[in-house]
Amino acid sequence: MWRREAPHVRAALLRRYGQPDACEDAVQDAAEAAAARWPLTGVPDEPRAWLIQVAARRLIDRMRAEAARTRRERLDAVREPGAGVVPPVDDDTPVTGADDTLRLLFLCCHPALSRPSQVALTLRAVAGLRVEQIAAAYLVPARTMTQRLSRVAPSPFVTLNQAVAVAMAHGPDVGLALLEPLLADPAMRRHHRLHAVRAHLLELDGDAHAAAEHYKLAARLTGSLPEQRYLNRRLARLTSDS
Incomplete structure (x- = not known):
């Protein structure tokens, strides 16, 4: 049953929330919950709906925890600018x-x-x-x-890692070519890491203008204050050098 239902649960979460990694974790959580509960209570009448509901709850809990962490970071940054930030x-x-x-x-x-x-x-x-x-x-x-x-x-994020490694060995243009398929993925286009890596490789390739645009986009998309600061520093250094 799980093999039949898992793709539907995964698709429902991705359609509603995006974030492939977080959705996959939530799907696995739902599988664990079903394995623990169904032998005791029996399979529900609508197993797919049950799995989607449990997975969505787990995902929302993680998203709320991440949002709370981000709020704490922002409050700490306001109270003590520069505190705890490692250059x-x-x-x-x-x-x-x-x-x-x-x-x-x-x-x-x-x-x-x-x-x-x-x-x-x-x-x-x-x-x-x-x-x-x-x-x-x-x-x-x-x-x-x-x-x-x-x-x-x-996962698609390994492609990002491979692109960086290949760029170091064979040149940034080869790494940029590896990123092209990810740009066709709507979920990845909304992910700041794709644009951060693309900006880095464009910078190595000498295209400062395009690199700056992707640094800006990555900084807007990330929910992490330290990552946003890092990306903005890279952008500032790039624009000052040009």
Whole structure:
């Protein structure tokens, strides 16, 4: 039944809320809830409606938590401007091989990945926590966390990561070509990370005007104040240099 209903649940959430990563997490949450409850209460008369309702509730809870976190960040920024903001590493500063842990941390926190994926990957790869420990911190079953970490490898956001890696090896124009299919995806066009990566590659390619436009768009689309500040700093540096 789950194989039959899962695509419909996923499509309903994506149509209403967008945010592919968050919707996929909510779908998995609904599956876990069904596996725990249905053997005790029986399969409901409308299983698809039940799954959509549970998944939507979980997704809304996460969205509210994220919105509350963003509000706290904005209030803190007003009360103490500059407090708790770590300056970004200058892109022109050479990275040596002296500290592989720092390099690994930067890779785990790549802007092409979602915030939950960044944190989970950092806890797994840098801090060395087991999947069970990370799952406990997120208050989700270990199987859900395993799936979440695995999805980082087949999601559209991996294409963003690949585009950056390819651009470093073969030139920004090749990386930009990899991003073209994502521009046809309505959900990805509304995601700030696509425009942030595209802006970075356009900047490397020497197209300052187009890069500035995508930095502006990425800054408008992100709900994270630190990310917005970072993008605006990149924009300001780009416009001052030109």
